[in-house]
Amino acid sequence: MHELGSGDRFVALLFFAVLAVSPPLLSIFSAPELVLGIPVLYLYLFGAWAALIALLARISRRIERGERGPD
Template sequence: MNKPNVKGQRMVALFLLGNLLFNYPLLALFNKSETVLGVPLLYVYVFGAWAGLIALLAFVAEKR
């Protein structure tokens, strides 16, 4: 298997992970009236997961 094919497969896997993270069942787990440092828990989850996905995508895209 050549390297560009592996990179593409990892990108597809991260896309599927993003779909899973931002789909209803997981979002419903964090939709509570609790706060983290004054920020609603759902917002912390959404922006944390988004930042994590961006970091993973950057890592996969830049890896040689």
């Protein structure tokens, strides 16, 4: 993992992000039930979104700490 640059991480994250918000996955969660009192689809989308932002923050902090992009 140590050889991976921020570029590789971003690409991987983008892949998962696109997957997470893709219609097929959404349709799986598109159910009328409530989980924890919240609609499943709503819970899933905000959960996935939060996770996405957290990962983005992690990678971005690596950059802030000194790793440089293509220069």
